[in-house]
Amino acid sequence: MKKPEPEVFGAHSRRTFLKSLGTVAVTAAASRAQSVAAELEKVNGEQTVGPGPVPVTLNVNGKPLKLQLEPRVTLLDALRNYSSLTGAKEGCDRAACGACTVLLDNLPIYACQKLAIEAQGHEITTVEGLAKNGRLTKVQEAFVAKDATMCGYCTPGFVMSLTALLQKNPQPSADEVRHACAGNLCRCGTQPRVLEAALQAAGVAAARTTHTEVMDYA
Amino acid sequence: MKAFEYATARSLDSAPQLATDNGHYFAGGNDLLGRMKDYITDAKILVNIKSLPGLDQIESGRDHWTLGALVTIAQIENHPGIKKVFPGLHEAAAEVGSQQIRNVATLGGNLAQHSRCWYYRHRDIVCLKKGGDTCYARHGDNRYHSLFTGNTCISPVVSNLGTALAALDATAIVRRSGKEARLSMSELYHRAWENPLAHNSLDPGDLILKVEIPTARGRSAYLQVSDKHAFDWALVSCAVAAQVSGGRLRRPRVALGCISPVPYQVEAANDFLDGKTLDEATVSKAADLVLANAQPLEFNGYKVPLAHALIRRALLKLKG
Numbered sequence: 001m002k003k004p005e006p007e008v009f010g011a012h013s014r015r016t017f018l019k020s021l022g023t024v025a026v027t028a029a030a031s032r033a034q035s036v037a038a039e040l041e042k043v044n045g046e047q048t049v050g051p052g053p054v055p056v057t058l059n060v061n062g063k064p065l066k067l068q069l070e071p072r073v074t075l076l077d078a079l080r081n082y083s084s085l086t087g088a089k090e091g092c093d094r095a096a097c098g099a100c101t102v103l104l105d106n107l108p109i110y111a112c113q114k115l116a117i118e119a120q121g122h123e124i125t126t127v128e129g130l131a132k133n134g135r136l137t138k139v140q141e142a143f144v145a146k147d148a149t150m151c152g153y154c155t156p157g158f159v160m161s162l163t164a165l166l167q168k169n170p171q172p173s174a175d176e177v178r179h180a181c182a183g184n185l186c187r188c189g190t191q192p193r194v195l196e197a198a199l200q201a202a203g204v205a206a207a208r209t210t211h212t213e214v215m216d217y218a
Numbered sequence: 219m220k221a222f223e224y225a226t227a228r229s230l231d232s233a234p235q236l237a238t239d240n241g242h243y244f245a246g247g248n249d250l251l252g253r254m255k256d257y258i259t260d261a262k263i264l265v266n267i268k269s270l271p272g273l274d275q276i277e278s279g280r281d282h283w284t285l286g287a288l289v290t291i292a293q294i295e296n297h298p299g300i301k302k303v304f305p306g307l308h309e310a311a312a313e314v315g316s317q318q319i320r321n322v323a324t325l326g327g328n329l330a331q332h333s334r335c336w337y338y339r340h341r342d343i344v345c346l347k348k349g350g351d352t353c354y355a356r357h358g359d360n361r362y363h364s365l366f367t368g369n370t371c372i373s374p375v376v377s378n379l380g381t382a383l384a385a386l387d388a389t390a391i392v393r394r395s396g397k398e399a400r401l402s403m404s405e406l407y408h409r410a411w412e413n414p415l416a417h418n419s420l421d422p423g424d425l426i427l428k429v430e431i432p433t434a435r436g437r438s439a440y441l442q443v444s445d446k447h448a449f450d451w452a453l454v455s456c457a458v459a460a461q462v463s464g465g466r467l468r469r470p471r472v473a474l475g476c477i478s479p480v481p482y483q484v485e486a487a488n489d490f491l492d493g494k495t496l497d498e499a500t501v502s503k504a505a506d507l508v509l510a511n512a513q514p515l516e517f518n519g520y521k522v523p524l525a526h527a528l529i530r531r532a533l534l535k536l537k538g
Binding site for chain 2 (some may be wrong): 070
C-alpha cells in the first residue's frame with residue numbers, strides 16, 4: 001500500500017479508506033487468478049457480472065491497478081476515489097467539460113463517461129504518468145512558462161488533449177490546437193495562454209493573439 | 219447512476235439474449251451513460267457490444283461503401299477515403315461533439331441517440347416522450363425544437379450522421395429477430411415522426427450492424443450552425459448530395475437536421491433540383507420547397523431563415 005494521503009479526515013482519508021477495502025478483496029481475488037490474462041479472460045467472458053463489485057484490472061501509467069469495482073463505476077471514479085490518482089478532475093460528469101480527459105491507447109477520452117470495467121485491456125495515461133524521472137514534458141513545461149493556468153482545475157485535461165495532439169501532429173497550426181481543445185472548457189478564461197503554451201511546446205512561432213482574445217473568435 | 223449488471227456479448231445471437239431483461243446495448247456509451255446518470259433511462263444490464271466481430275470495419279467498394287456500426291466518429295472523420303468520396307459525411311463527423319467524444323462514440327450510437335430536448339432530459343419532468351401526457355416544449359421554451367413533426371412531440375433528431383447519410387441515401391442494416399432488415403434513413407427514423415415515445419424506428423433488441431452508402435452521388439456537403447463555434451449540437455444542419463455531370467445535378471437529395479424528429483427531406487425539392495444547374499435562383503427555390511410546410515413556434519422561428527441559408531449554401535458547395 002502507498003503511504004496515506006495528506007488530506008486525512010479523522011482516522012482515514014476517504015480514498016485510503018476505500019482503497020483499503022478494495023485491496024483486501026482484490027488480494028483475495030488475485031491470489032486465485034493465475035495471471036492478469038486469466039483474470040481478464042474471466043472478466044471478459046460472456047457471463048454476466050455485477051451489480052456488486054467485481055475484480056477490475058486497469059493498466060494505468062504502465063502499471064497494473066487491481067481494484068474491486070461495481071460495473072457502474074466510471075474510469076474517473078476508479079482513478080480518483082478507488083486509487084490515489086486525482087490528476088484527472090471531475091467537473092460536469094457528463095462528457096461536456098473535459099476536466100477528466102485521460103488518454104486511452106494514446107487517444108484523449110472523457111474518463112467520466114467510460115466505465116472502468118470497459119477500460120480493461122487498454123493503456124490508460126493520466127497526467128500523473130507524463131513526467132518521467134521528475135522531468136516535466138514539453139507541454140507541461142510550456143504551461144509553466146506561459147503561466148497557462150488560473151485556478152488550474154481544467155489544466156490536466158488541457159495538458160492531456162495537447163499531449164495527444166502533439167503525438168499525432170508535432171507542429172500543429174493555431175486552428176488545429178483550437179480544434180484539439182474544443183472539448184476542454186476553462187471557466188477562468190485562460191485559453192489564449194493555453195494556445196501559446198501549445199505552440200511553444202510544439203516549437204511553432206507564437207500566434208498573434210493577445211491575452212484578452214477568446215480562442216474561438218480568432 | 220443506479221447499479222447494473224454487465225456482460226460482454228461475443229456473438230450477434232447472444233447480444234439480444236443477454237439484453238432481454240431490460241438490457242441496453244453499450245458501445246461508446248456517451249448518450250446512454252448520460253441518460254442513466256440523469257435517471258432518464260434505467261437498465262438492469264448493459265451489454266457491451268464492442269467485441270462483436272466484424273462491425274468495426276470501413277469497407278470501400280465501387281458501388282457502395284460499408285461502415286460497421288462500431289466504427290468511431292473519429293475514424294470516419296480521419297478516413298482519407300471518406301473525405302474524398304463522401305465529403306458531406308466527413309464534414310458531419312467532424313462536427314460531432316469534441317475529439318474526446320469522437321474517439322469513443324460510434325456510428326451506431328450516433329444514429330440511435332435519444333432526443334436532446336431539455337424537457338425530455340430533465341430528470342424531474344415526465345413529458346410526452348417519457349410517457350406523460352404533455353409536451354412541455356410546445357408552450358414552453360422551444361428555441362431548439364422542430365419546425366416539422368407528425369405528432370405532438372416537437373423534439374428534433376440531432377444525429378449529424380443521420381442527416382448526412384439521409385442525403386447520401388444510405389441504408390442501415392439492422393439485426394432484428396435474428397434476421398437482417400434493411401432500412402433507409404427515412405425508415406430508420408419514421409416512427410419518431412408519428413410516435414411521440416419513439417426516438418427512431420428500432421425495436422427493443424434491434425441492433426444496427428452497418429450502414430451501406432451508395433457511391434452514386436459523387437458530391438456531398440454538410441453545414442451546421444450552432445450556438446457555440448465548436449462542440450455543440452446544431453441549431454439547424456443541412457446535408458446535400460448529388461451526382462454532378464455537365465454542371466447539372468442528378469439524383470440530388472437535401473436533408474435537414476435538428477428541425478424535425480427525422481432527417482427532414484422533401485421529395486418535391488429533390489425532384490425540382492434534378493437536372494438543374496446550380497445558381498442562386500435555383501437553390502433559393504429549392505429551399506422554399508423544403509421549408510414550405512414549416513410550422514414555427516414561439517421561439518424557434520429563427521430556424522426558418524437559418525435553414526433557408528444553409529440549404530442554399532450547402533447546395534452551392536456542390537458546384538465544387
